[in-house]
Amino acid sequence: MSTIKINVREKLLEAAGPVFSEKGFEKATVREICQKADVNLASVNYYFGDKEQLYLEVICLAKQMGVSRAPLPEWTENTPPEQKLEDWVVTLVRRMLGTGELSWSNHLIMREVLRPTQACEHLVQELFRPFVNIADKILLEILGDDVPDYRRMQCIFSIAAQCQFYRVSGGLVTLMLGQEEQKLHYNTEQIIEHILQFSLAAIKNLKHEYLSSEIESSSSLNRI
Amino acid sequence: MSTIKINVREKLLEAAGPVFSEKGFEKATVREICQKADVNLASVNYYFGDKEQLYLEVICLAKQMGVSRAPLPEWTENTPPEQKLEDWVVTLVRRMLGTGELSWSNHLIMREVLRPTQACEHLVQELFRPFVNIADKILLEILGDDVPDYRRMQCIFSIAAQCQFYRVSGGLVTLMLGQEEQKLHYNTEQIIEHILQFSLAAIKNLKHEYLSSEIESSSSLNRI
DNA sequence: GCTTGTTTAATACAATTGTTTAAAACGGTG
């Protein structure tokens, strides 16, 4: 007797998430959402005013789920920065490539990244910028403060770009490789391992570059 | 007397390119295209059958323009592979981030990458796979054949990912950085330079990894 | 000049969209 009467608002929010994520704002229809939520067609306008307001609330919901779904692990004072960076990348890839029941939130957030609306600014402030700031601190630990700020940000972008690639261009990757090749060498764990190794090498090289330019002559070990 | 009578077909193709690129297939309307082309509404169906056929022909046109717009430079036998890789990256970034009058073709192709339709398979075969094969040969020159094939492909994906990032998430980058910061350190040339340095360091490290694992024990079986 | 095939034009059509409306159903409260 307690669950048969669920709030219509909640039913709408739950039903709208996957639909918006799959179809996008424009192609998603109020009729399909209401049908999936098993409520009357007029309910969206009754409870949310219009379709766009419903969308904004769904985005907010997706943001909360995205954080709680794949949280960063706890670190102690002497956790090495390389370990932190690995955790950070793992978390990012998990959030981006996560599959399963709740993956609609990832898709929806990615849609906002690819084609920002007014909701994206909210995501930047509440989700992206804090997450990037964490990576920035890690890189500061690894690189030291001789490397200028914008160079760290470029590295963060390069890492995030690789994670994003497999989410965004997954269809292309499937078309480029055979499907058996993809299943062999492109599961989530191997993708993570490659991104980490690739990026860590580049970062370490950046550090050496600034080290050697500081010492100038004595260091003969610049890696390239 | 010669130019006042342009083919209606061509007018439609030229007008449809920017519209499809800006709005996407679904949101682009036949009415807007016909209005921009200054032809009658029924012309699309008369010359192309339906909207989708027009779209396919526009994609084909975009592919041709994309290649001719930013071609790869000519190489001689003794062009060093690092130079080739730089040319390759420069070409890819130019094709992806290219602005100006003809940039609608880039946008349109990127739309196909992000959400592949049947037209994408054509793009893979005619545009992406040949271009990736070139990079694969370059990396083979740099890395040698001790590095397995899929590792080269992972590197290519990582490079392409970084190029794609600034095209795909340009709006996000603008939101994350201040606009003045973006204009300072994120113009095309600096993006290219960073991607090159970042990726080349990672690739060289990969080479050293396989070199050392080869030398340290004569048996070549101890990869994992 | 008339005929014939091709192109252009204006309009109509059927389907789908978000939104509104007005009445019915519901749930307490006196």
Add this chain to the structure above:
DNA sequence: CACCGTTTTAAACAATTGTATTAAACAAGC
């Protein structure tokens, strides 16, 4: 039971879409 505010329902509305239709304009050949 009667009343009243809230919620739900079915239907309608206005706008927009791709496409079809039908007739007019045109060009070319005889």
